[in-house]
Amino acid sequence: MNVYDSLKMESLLNPHGFNLTLDEKNADLIILNTCHIREKASEKVYSELGKIRLNYLATKPTVVVAGCVAQAEGEQIFKRAKNVDIVVGPQSYHNLPKLLEKVKRNEKWVIDLNFDEKNKFDNIEMLNNPKHSSFLTIQEGCDKFCHFCCVPYTRGKEYSRKIPDIYREAIQLISKGAKEITLLGQNVSSFYGYDQDNALRSLGWLIKKLSKINELERIRYITSHPKDMISEELFIVHAEEAKLMPFLHLPAQSGSDKILKSMNRNHTRDFYFQIIEKFRKYRPDIGFSSDFIVGYPGESDKDFEDTLNLVEHVGFSQCFSFKYSPRPGTPASIIEGQVPEQVKSERLMTLQSLLKKQQLQFNEQFNGKTINVMFQKPGKYKNQVIGKSPHLQSVIVESNVDIIGEIKKVKISKINLNSLVGKVSN
Ligand code: SAM
Ligand code: SF4
Numbered sequence: 181m182n183v184y185d186s187l188k189m190e191s192l193l194n195p196h197g198f199n200l201t202l203d204e205k206n207a208d209l210i211i212l213n214t215c216h217i218r219e220k221a222s223e224k225v226y227s228e229l230g231k232i233r234l235n236y237l238a239t240k241p242t243v244v245v246a247g248c249v250a251q252a253e254g255e256q257i258f259k260r261a262k263n264v265d266i267v268v269g270p271q272s273y274h275n276l277p278k279l280l281e282k283v284k285r286n287e288k289w290v291i292d293l294n295f296d297e298k299n300k301f302d303n304i305e306m307l308n309n310p311k312h313s314s315f316l317t318i319q320e321g322c323d324k325f326c327h328f329c330c331v332p333y334t335r336g337k338e339y340s341r342k343i344p345d346i347y348r349e350a351i352q353l354i355s356k357g358a359k360e361i362t363l364l365g366q367n368v369s370s371f372y373g374y375d376q377d378n379a380l381r382s383l384g385w386l387i388k389k390l391s392k393i394n395e396l397e398r399i400r401y402i403t404s405h406p407k408d409m410i411s412e413e414l415f416i417v418h419a420e421e422a423k424l425m426p427f428l429h430l431p432a433q434s435g436s437d438k439i440l441k442s443m444n445r446n447h448t449r450d451f452y453f454q455i456i457e458k459f460r461k462y463r464p465d466i467g468f469s470s471d472f473i474v475g476y477p478g479e480s481d482k483d484f485e486d487t488l489n490l491v492e493h494v495g496f497s498q499c500f501s502f503k504y505s506p507r508p509g510t511p512a513s514i515i516e517g518q519v520p521e522q523v524k525s526e527r528l529m530t531l532q533s534l535l536k537k538q539q540l541q542f543n544e545q546f547n548g549k550t551i552n553v554m555f556q557k558p559g560k561y562k563n564q565v566i567g568k569s570p571h572l573q574s575v576i577v578e579s580n581v582d583i584i585g586e587i588k589k590v591k592i593s594k595i596n597l598n599s600l601v602g603k604v605s606n
Pocket of ligand 1: 217218328329330331366367403404405431433471472473502503504505506507
């Protein structure tokens with residue numbers, strides 16, 4: 181979502197005379213679009229600000245801190261980093277031109293932390309999006325308040341965009357070359373957007389509608405919450421719509437009912453298994469990924485075993501896993517039973533080695549098979565091109581002709597943990 185927001189900021193500032201530069205040292209304006217989800221991400225912002233202060237003494241660019249760290253820390257940022265001119269939250273960056281005007285008038289410590297999702301989406305048209313695979317935010321914010329998570333405080337309450345606005349943006353992206361669209365939302369599965377006739381439409385309905393656009397070849401969506409995965413429409417669209425890729429990111433966080441309850445996830449491990457089974461029934465070749473947190477307060481060896489057991493039971497194609505990071509202001513940061521760092525590290529290593537084993541196993545089933553790959557960018561070496569499989573694996577081929585933006589059949593001949601290697605078959 182931060183990538184999408186950054187593209188929107190670029191589009192917004194373009195008519196005001198700003199172009200993206202790779203020559204950072206000569207930039208007039210530096211925007212750090214920040215993430216507050218874990219302490220490490222959030223602290224990185226201050227080390228970047230320190231580097232900017234030291235390296236750009238001569239050029240003195242205008243410095244903006246945008247995103248969730250801006251929302252969470254507000255004016256504190258000006259105190260910790262004196263070179264910051266503007267602090268702007270993730271729901272108010274559409275005001276950047278006005279805020280930059282204030283800096284021009286020598287106003288100090290310019291700040292905007294308002295929550296006005298509607299304005300943000302209405303005011304910015306994607307100008308520069310030459311990407312064949314594009315993101316499209318359809319829902320933002322979160323009302324679920326998992327006890328470890330800062331998102332409800334930094335992104336605000338759940339908000340779904342209107343169907344005509346989403347459709348218009350999809351057409352725009354496609355007219356600029358997008359062949360794949362990934363629908364984004366903190367809780368994309370709780371999307372319900374108003375249509376022209378004021379009817380409320382679900383995610384499944386939206387996917388069906390978008391899939392009718394001829395030039396659009398692939399649709400994905402991320403991130404879903406298990407609790408919301410109850411709409412029959414969504415299961416059916418997975419079974420019936422070939423443009424919807426056979427892959428689902430469905431964060432489980434933990435395999436222990438005790439920890440899930442303490443996290444306020446509002447579902448059990450059995451419920452998670454039921455959803456997985458149901459998706460497999462409707463779309464047998466579907467691949468699953470998840471997020472896991474290890475070392476959540478109160479997590480015992482037995483609770484961690486339950487997480488390993490859930491992973492064994494499901495069999496994931498790829499996953500993200502993190503050590504629990506206490507976030508200021510969240511309920512979990514002050515409950516008893518904080519797990520020592522050493523234990524968190526050991527558990528993370530154990531979990532990740534199991535997840536890697538599963539990822540390799542998942543990849544191995546494609547050895548010798550021919551699959552559709554959408555090519556997206558050049559690889560590291562001459563003539564190498566990298567694309568994505570339907571299951572979101574990276575696929576590497578060699579080609580002397582330009583195939584970026586095209587979907588080609590590829591015969592897979594080699595399997596790695598993070599990629600498949602093959603040859604384009606004609
Ligand atoms: N909305 C999604 C859901 O409900 O699963 C997740 C969105 S969150 C931005 C991405 C992931 O960051 C979460 O799934 C969780 O695994 C991880 N995360 C969030 N807060 C965390 C924390 N305090 N410590 C470690 N990981 C965290
Ligand atoms: Fe955070 Fe996701 Fe829970 Fe919302 S549902 S609080 S975004 S982890």
